[in-house]
Amino acid sequence: AQRVTQPEKLLSVFKGAPVELKCNYSYxxxxxxxxxxxxxxxxxxxxxxxxxxxxxxxxxxxxxxxxTSFHLKKPFAQEEDSAMYYCALRLQGGSEKLxxxxxxxxxxxx
Amino acid sequence: xxxxxxxxxxxxxxxGQQVTLSCSPISGHRSVSWYQQTPGQGLxxxxxxxxxxxxxxxxxxxxFSGRQFSNSRSEMNVSTxxxxxxxxxxCASSLAPGQEPLLEQYFGPGTRLTVT
Numbered sequence: 001a002q003r004v005t006q007p008e009k010l011l012s013v014f015k016g017a018p019v020e021l022k023c024n025y026s027y028x029x030x031x032x033x034x035x036x037x038x039x040x041x042x043x044x045x046x047x048x049x050x051x052x053x054x055x056x057x058x059x060x061x062x063x064x065x066x067x068t069s070f071h072l073k074k075p076f077a078q079e080e081d082s083a084m085y086y087c088a089l090r091l092q093g094g095s096e097k098l099x100x101x102x103x104x105x106x107x108x109x110x
Numbered sequence: 111x112x113x114x115x116x117x118x119x120x121x122x123x124x125x126g127q128q129v130t131l132s133c134s135p136i137s138g139h140r141s142v143s144w145y146q147q148t149p150g151q152g153l154x155x156x157x158x159x160x161x162x163x164x165x166x167x168x169x170x171x172x173x174f175s176g177r178q179f180s181n182s183r184s185e186m187n188v189s190t191x192x193x194x195x196x197x198x199x200x201c202a203s204s205l206a207p208g209q210e211p212l213l214e215q216y217f218g219p220g221t222r223l224t225v226t
Contacts, residue, residue, distance in 0.1 A: 043218065043220075044200065044217040096165070097155045098145075098153075098155065101152070102152040103153075
């Protein structure tokens with residue numbers, strides 16, 4: 001079965017420290033992976049997707065098919081990065097369905 | 111451009127009742143998906159609609175149903191409510207389904223359903 005695992009429910013770092021939010025997936029096909037973010041009192045929104053290979057708000061994520069991982073990284077965390085982060089997997093076949101991990105709450109302390 | 115809107119935003123119902131939630135996608139978006147979010151299970155896919163047709167359904171009992179209208183607005187219905195149906199119900203819209211790669215989905219604010 002398809003599954004997305006985010007092993008850390010909570011992650012706390014200090015401002016300026018590097019941050020890495022872990023995501024592992026289980027899927028036999030060719031995955032399409034995303035990171036979504038939800039800031040306090042805001043909607044869930046797309047942060048980045050693996051096919052774009054771009055950096056958004058200083059965050060990057062690389063798909064590692066060998067390790068079935070898609071970890072989210074930022075070299076210098078900012079207080080405004082504090083939010084819930086969800087890793088999501090889209091399956092092959094043209095469906096809009098996303099399989100989400102349970103999320104990691106990131107807190108960046110001053 | 112207005113975002114995805116969901117009504118009502120909050121709802122309290124009694125066990126055994128039924129409820130209808132509404133979602134209006136972004137103008138021009140024709141694909142709508144629904145998700146249930148609970149603290150225990152996280153975000154779980156409910157349905158996906160395009161052109162008034164259900165394209166995909168998640169692993170939920172038949173008490174959960176939905177539909178899409180010709181203007182792309184969507185409703186979901188939950189009959190015979192149970193305490194465990196208490197959740198945040200999120201709707202997401204995109205231009206069209208089946209795109210490779212997936213077009214960005216935009217989420218609404220959600221409807222918070224409490225079943226007592």
